[in-house]
Amino acid sequence: MNGARSALKPDKPEQKQRIDLNSLATDKQQQHHQATRLWLANKSGLRSLGRGLGITKALGMERMEQLAPNIDRPHRWQAYYPAKTEKQGDVALFIGCFSDMFDQKTLDDSITLLNTCGYGVHVPGTQTCCGALQQHKGDSKQAAQLAQQNIDAFAPLDITAIISSATGCGSHLKEYQRIIDRSLPACDINTFLSQIEWPSSTQFNPLNKKVAVHEPCSQRNSLKESNSPYTLLKRIPALEIINLPGNEQCCGAAGSYMIDHPIMADSLRDDKLDAIKASQPDILVSSNIGCALHLAAGAKAANINLEILHPISLLARQIKT
Known part of the structure; x- marks a missing residue:
C-alpha cells in the first residue's frame, strides 16, 4: 500500500x-x-x-x-523517569509529533503506569515524527530520513522496548525494517501492559459506567492487537466494557485524510456517531490520537455528551493511590 x-x-x-x-x-x-x-x-x-x-x-x-482539543499547558520532557516500584527493567517512550502536541496527558499517564509496574522510562530528545505522514503522502525519501533519525535516537539505550501510545505511530515504527532495513523493538502501550506482570499492590477504584472501545484500523488491521485494551480495562472493577459497533470500518481519520478530505472523512465518521448514539456509552476509548481527535470533534458538533480518551488514561485515573 x-x-x-x-x-x-x-x-x-x-x-x-x-x-x-x-x-x-x-x-x-x-x-x-x-x-x-x-x-x-x-x-x-x-x-x-x-x-x-x-x-x-x-x-x-x-x-x-x-x-484541536482543549489541552493542559504543554511541558518539556525529562530524559528519564525512574521506576516507582521494584525495578523490572527500562523502556523508552516514543512521543511522536501530534501526540506530543495534543495528547501529553496520555503520554504522562503511560509513564505513570510504566513506572508503577517497575519500568524506568527514557524519553530521548532527538526522536522525531515516525514518518507515517510523509510515507502516506508518497515522500518515501523523507520518511526514510525520519526513520533513520529515530533509529539513531534510541540506539544508545539499553531498553526492553520502545513504547508507543498511538497505534498509527506504533504500526509505522514496525515498518522500519521494510523502509530502511533497520528495526526498532516497538510495542504498543496497551499490548506491553497487558503482557507484563503487574505488582500485586496495584489496585483500581471501581467505575460503574459503560465504556465503548473503538478499535483504530492501525490497531485492528496492522498491529492485529485489538484485544489488548479490553484485557487492560478488565482490571477496573464494575466497568461495563463493550466494543463499538462497526469497529471493522474506518472512522475516517486516516492520518491527514481527515484534514485534506473532510467531506469523505466526516461521512465515514457519521457511521461511528450513529453507533455511539445506539450503544449509549458513558465513555469512548481509542488508542490512536488521530481517531480520538476526529471522533471527539464529531461528537461535539453533534451535541453528543461523551468523554473520549485513551484506555491508558482511564486506567491511570482509576488507579488507587
Missing part, C-alpha cells in the same frame, strides 16, 4: 490548509510553540472568540481548529 502511494502522484486535497503539517510534524520547537499558543487561546477565550467572529475560517484554519 505504502509503495503504491509513493509511486502515484500525490493526492490533491479538497481543502487548502494554512498550516504546513509536514513542517509541524518534524519540528519539535514549532510543536511546543503551537501547543502553547493553543493552550493560551483556550485559557484566554480567544479561541472561541476567533471562531465566533469567523476569523479562523477566514484564515483557512477552520478544520484544524475543529479538531
